[in-house]
Amino acid sequence: MIQSMTGYGKAVLQLPTKKISIELKSLNSKSLDVNARMPSMYRAKELGIRKQVAKNLMRGKVDFSLFVEITGEDTSSSINKTVVNEYIKQLKDVVDGDTTELLKMAIRLPDAVTTERNDIDEEEWSIIANGIDEAISKIVAYRKDEGAILKQDFVNRISTLSTLLDAVITMDPDRIDGVRARLNKGVADLKEKVDENRFEQELVYYIEKFDITEEKVRLDNHLNYFTQALNSEDSNGKKLGFISQEIGREINTIGSKSNYAPMQKLVVQMKDELEKIKEQLLNVL
Known part of the structure; x- marks a missing residue:
């Protein structure tokens, strides 16, 4: 199941003499970038917190904040x-x-x-560590909910691309017939006698240059592969990004070979859908 890199999680702990609020916010990023803010007395635990966050969130620009509000007589x-x-x-x-x-x-x-710099009370820190786990669980749940919305959007757009590909496949014979007709008309307009066999050979060679059979098959395979990756257990936005690049390559080739206005209109629509997919993939973990 895919996850979004956008998320928010919060945990509030009430200790005998202080109230502790733990917040985690994340946005999309190519790698993991953790910014931690906390009182100086807890700085000794920062490395452990970073490892704890990295293990669960993996990617994204993450802001970790730990706030302390003194509610009792305890003061440093x-x-x-x-x-x-x-x-x-x-x-x-x-x-x-x-x-x-x-x-x-x-x-x-x-x-x-x-200001006295007191050692961290390990019993107190154990409670805080559980609070950090709670905040992480909440941000992961948030990311999964956002991921479900993204997944549905991808499913809809891949379905649209498949429909447009079907239209391209249906249109292809008419395109070839149109190319053949234009070439025949061009030769007829020359009002010159030509070798029919030689002309037919040249015609076949010319039409083969515009053949998009391989591109149609590969594009269909890439769309199916994207759907399979989308339904996998792990969330891998980079992998989906690579597949989308392959999808774009086939769409561009079809567009360059089509030489047929109705088909090129379909290609433009396909490019538009793919561009929206790529934009959303930037948010996928």
Whole structure:
């Protein structure tokens, strides 16, 4: 089953003294590009998080965010009272002012507030890791839902291409008859006597150059192969992209060989459908 590279997943954890929100957003990209944002105290776990994300999401531009909101008395920052009092004392020697105003100034000065860097509590991190798994599960589910929509679009467009190919196959005999008629008329307009056998040989050679039998067969095979890949268990947007390139090659060859306006109109429609498929394939994992 194909997956989209566009997705969103979120998990919210309520711990005794803090609320933790984990978010994952992804967009299409040729490879995996993970941008991680988290408080500095959790940076030691970043490599593990990246591996965890890469294992499950594989491709896409992924934004990982971990937000912490303190809801209890637990805090890693504290006021350095000795330093603040010394700042206030020095400020009083410089300016006359209310103690509250001086405190506002002192608290902004260097080393007035100290931040303790606590070690990560492994029990707490175990809960957070489960939250990351939950967010990943949600973004994968989102990608699968988007993939189902993309798949239906591909099915419809491949069906349209098959219908247009059938029209090309039906039209082909008339095209050959038209080419033959134009050549006969051209020779007749010359009002010159020609060797009928030689003319017939040249006619056969000329018509063979415009034969599209192989292209029709290959195009039909490529369309069937695309459908098979679409229904496979894994999601491989790159493989589908390669098949679409082969489909385009056969359509272009048919167009260049057709030499027949009604058939060229069908080829233009086929190219339009294929271009829409290629645009959507950029979003497939």
